Amino acid sequence: MNYRHAFHAGNFADVVKHIAMALCFDRLNSKEAPYRYIDTHAGIGLYDFASDESGRSPEWKNGIGRIWEAEPGAPENVRAALAPWMSVIRRLNADSLQHYPGSPVLAAEMMRKGDALRLCELHPPSAELLRQAMGRDKRVKIEERDGFDALPAYLPPPERRGLVLIDPPFEVGTSERKKDFDWMLTAAAKAVKRWPLGVYVFWRPIKDPDAVVAFDSELASMLIEQGGIPAEKLLVADLWVRAIGPGSLAGAGVVIVNPPFGVAENLRTALPWLCDLMKQGDGAGWRVETAAEA
Numbered sequence: 001m002n003y004r005h006a007f008h009a010g011n012f013a014d015v016v017k018h019i020a021m022a023l024c025f026d027r028l029n030s031k032e033a034p035y036r037y038i039d040t041h042a043g044i045g046l047y048d049f050a051s052d053e054s055g056r057s058p059e060w061k062n063g064i065g066r067i068w069e070a071e072p073g074a075p076e077n078v079r080a081a082l083a084p085w086m087s088v089i090r091r092l093n094a095d096s097l098q099h100y101p102g103s104p105v106l107a108a109e110m111m112r113k114g115d116a117l118r119l120c121e122l123h124p125p126s127a128e129l130l131r132q133a134m135g136r137d138k139r140v141k142i143e144e145r146d147g148f149d150a151l152p153a154y155l156p157p158p159e160r161r162g163l164v165l166i167d168p169p170f171e172v173g174t175s176e177r178k179k180d181f182d183w184m185l186t187a188a189a190k191a192v193k194r195w196p197l198g199v200y201v202f203w204r205p206i207k208d209p210d211a212v213v214a215f216d217s218e219l220a221s222m223l224i225e226q227g228g229i230p231a232e233k234l235l236v237a238d239l240w241v242r243a244i245g246p247g248s249l250a251g252a253g254v255v256i257v258n259p260p261f262g263v264a265e266n267l268r269t270a271l272p273w274l275c276d277l278m279k280q281g282d283g284a285g286w287r288v289e290t291a292a293e294a
């Protein structure tokens, strides 16, 4: 386990994931009934751009850094689509940008008093930082264990509403990357069988486009044919900041199972603007489509 998310927090790939999640939380909040958030790979919760890791790898400057500057001047419909996420970012930062909410803090900031959070983080020092970031929040339980192993026992959640984030590290240069795709498929099969109505967000890097196409189509056929999930309830949102190729990560995105109403439309509004803003070279692009449209 060499992966440390602090080197990547707030980069283009992180912000697309978190914007999509914030849109889901916003819709879940539109009903009064409580819900649960389950994060299989939680990270440390809150990132500080003054830290050594952020200083050594300032990927965030091309992600949240650009958005922080440009968002006040964005078109109104884009600002509205970003608002659920951006309001958390602004709340955690006064005049200048220093803190970035990872998925657990984003969730905790958006969820209500009666909601519940279950967070898994396997790396002991990261789990300790996560405990510090979450403080004494009674809604939160943190488990220092393998999130893929833990997931089936969490499902279905007692509230019967909620969101599961599956966001493994896809470590570079090892077979871990292939393993994470395989583990995500296994986790998806088990999870959806136990709880077909949950909202699931699967994050994946686009390093090898063939691997992503293979993963997406295997996930879709499994969920549609064996899980009974309608093709229009499988949404892909991807963004690439330059043509996909060797070198540092150029593209990433999420597959959302059972996206709440309006999430696809908001992502279709936000992603062209984000792509234009965060692009780092020729060949940048984005897509938002359901398995029914693919």
Ligand SMILES: C[S@@+](CC[C@H](N)C(=O)[O-])C[C@H]1O[C@@H](n2cnc3c(N)ncnc32)[C@H](O)[C@@H]1O
Residues within 6 Å of the ligand: 001, 003, 004, 005, 017, 039, 040, 041, 042, 043, 044, 045, 101, 102, 103, 104, 120, 121, 122, 123, 126, 145, 146, 147, 148, 165, 167, 168, 169
């Ligand atoms: C991509 S980061 C998570 C980022 C976080 N979800 C966010 O959006 O802010 C992946 C995290 O998973 C942890 N990890 C690696 N293998 C794990 C496993 N099998 N179970 C749980 N956590 C794991 C790593 O230590 C790392 O902190």
